Amino acid sequence: MTQTNPDKVVIFDTTLRDGEQSPGATMTHDEKLEIAGMLDEMGVDIIEAGFPIASEGDFAAVSDIARDARQATICGLARANPRDIDRCWEAVKHARSPRIHTFIGTSPLHRDMHGLSEDAMAERIHEAVTHARNLCENVQWSSMDATRTEWDYLRRTVDIAIRAGATTINIPDTVGYTAPVESADLIRRLIAEVEGAEDVVFATHCHNDLGMATANSLAAVEGGARQIECTINGLGERAGNTALEEVVMAMKVRHDIMPYATGIDTTKLMAISRRVAGVSGFPVQFNKAIVGKNAFAHESGIHQDGMLKNPETFEIMRPEDVGLNATSLVMGKHSGRAALRSKMAELGYDLADNQLSDVFVRFKALADRKKEVYDDDLIALMQDEERSGEDRIKVVRLRVVCGTDGPQVAELTLSIDDEEKSAQATGDGPVDAAFNAVKALVDHRAKLQLYQVSAVTEGTDAQATVTVRMEEDGRIVSGQSADTDTVVASVRAYVNALNRLMVRREKGGHDGREISYKDVG
Ligand code: KIV
Numbered sequence: 001m002t003q004t005n006p007d008k009v010v011i012f013d014t015t016l017r018d019g020e021q022s023p024g025a026t027m028t029h030d031e032k033l034e035i036a037g038m039l040d041e042m043g044v045d046i047i048e049a050g051f052p053i054a055s056e057g058d059f060a061a062v063s064d065i066a067r068d069a070r071q072a073t074i075c076g077l078a079r080a081n082p083r084d085i086d087r088c089w090e091a092v093k094h095a096r097s098p099r100i101h102t103f104i105g106t107s108p109l110h111r112d113m114h115g116l117s118e119d120a121m122a123e124r125i126h127e128a129v130t131h132a133r134n135l136c137e138n139v140q141w142s143s144m145d146a147t148r149t150e151w152d153y154l155r156r157t158v159d160i161a162i163r164a165g166a167t168t169i170n171i172p173d174t175v176g177y178t179a180p181v182e183s184a185d186l187i188r189r190l191i192a193e194v195e196g197a198e199d200v201v202f203a204t205h206c207h208n209d210l211g212m213a214t215a216n217s218l219a220a221v222e223g224g225a226r227q228i229e230c231t232i233n234g235l236g237e238r239a240g241n242t243a244l245e246e247v248v249m250a251m252k253v254r255h256d257i258m259p260y261a262t263g264i265d266t267t268k269l270m271a272i273s274r275r276v277a278g279v280s281g282f283p284v285q286f287n288k289a290i291v292g293k294n295a296f297a298h299e300s301g302i303h304q305d306g307m308l309k310n311p312e313t314f315e316i317m318r319p320e321d322v323g324l325n326a327t328s329l330v331m332g333k334h335s336g337r338a339a340l341r342s343k344m345a346e347l348g349y350d351l352a353d354n355q356l357s358d359v360f361v362r363f364k365a366l367a368d369r370k371k372e373v374y375d376d377d378l379i380a381l382m383q384d385e386e387r388s389g390e391d392r393i394k395v396v397r398l399r400v401v402c403g404t405d406g407p408q409v410a411e412l413t414l415s416i417d418d419e420e421k422s423a424q425a426t427g428d429g430p431v432d433a434a435f436n437a438v439k440a441l442v443d444h445r446a447k448l449q450l451y452q453v454s455a456v457t458e459g460t461d462a463q464a465t466v467t468v469r470m471e472e473d474g475r476i477v478s479g480q481s482a483d484t485d486t487v488v489a490s491v492r493a494y495v496n497a498l499n500r501l502m503v504r505r506e507k508g509g510h511d512g513r514e515i516s517y518k519d520v521g
């Protein structure tokens, strides 16, 4: 597959593979399908849907996404061995346009880890790409840790992969080590020095450990790469991957110096960012470029004055370009069902009648407690509704007594498999007391790794979104909830995480990723 249009940069989204690999970011099957649908509709060219050999769950998700995809090419990841590649093909072959992505770490550290000499690894690459190419016309090769691979050996691996029939060559900066000048130069030299380079697409895949992933990806494009691998919100292991919204908007806003086109409908960026944050349990930092809450907020007097006179004074892109409508006071307690349905549709949620009834009850409860209900409140409410839909454990009642002369006491009733159970517990503060009450009712060994609170909107009656991340026997899950009462939101988030842990236990594995990248055989 040669690049037909040299000015087009192919957007390869790996939110569902590299992003989902981030500890605690695991998504359910339905969530993966929903995100894939949104990526497809937004115009992503290639969706890396998972790592099919890693688990039955990954295999099922990649197969179903492949069946559902309407426009995008569906790609699966496979280590450089026939078993992985066969399994990957079994999953992606249902797609209208399938791709196999196979890889091995080529740097000295990885060669040592695998116990392979340069020659033995070269042979492995040849066999893997040839095998993949016998199954699928569209094959991507990645020399993992390329930026720490000796130049001569990197060039040799790329040469072998092209000769064996790879159609895309990916040059990953696996540990986020490179810098823009080097990133551009590496691709430029490979294209200049490897025979047949003009017949394949070069890809860049950057991690953000030094905060340079976006810059490195755009520099690689300057060097000749025409595929950027990225994730929504920059989700990914450690400091994450290149953020899709950043590279796409950079090429759009600075088209004068980066004259490349993508097929992305940028007005869908905000909605997918919110959804990925919701299902992954990784909130978007307030000052995150493009999709952060403050990205278009102009609070200081001088900024507001300038903005009123001419929005271009401090805005290089319009909020509407990324799908952000000015936050509006939307509803109050007198708003009816029809108004709620139409507002929800505007926010991207098409509610069926029965769903509308459930959401309406929650909306009324919120409007009773909160005078002004904003778009962000409704989005938080919907995310809560979607997250807790099939939970086996639900919060029924919570009462906390707190004050300066503690200890704080929590009385909690949970519904566990439709049976109500109550407990009372004390703790160091209201949240601790409430969490102790949960522990008294639900037997678990999970340790709390993260507890984070953020306000959905302004004001003392604002809803708080609480995120918790918990770990049990190497399984990491996140839970989230929003409520005007921070303690209630905390307990719901905790219970949401426990529900996710139970689902994992039932399935007999976490992500099922007992297999790691190091196992080649
Ligand atoms: O970071 C990396 O090198 C990867 C490869 C599997 C492409 O994710």
Ligand code: ZN
Binding pocket: 018, 172, 174, 205, 207
């Ligand atoms: Zn990666």
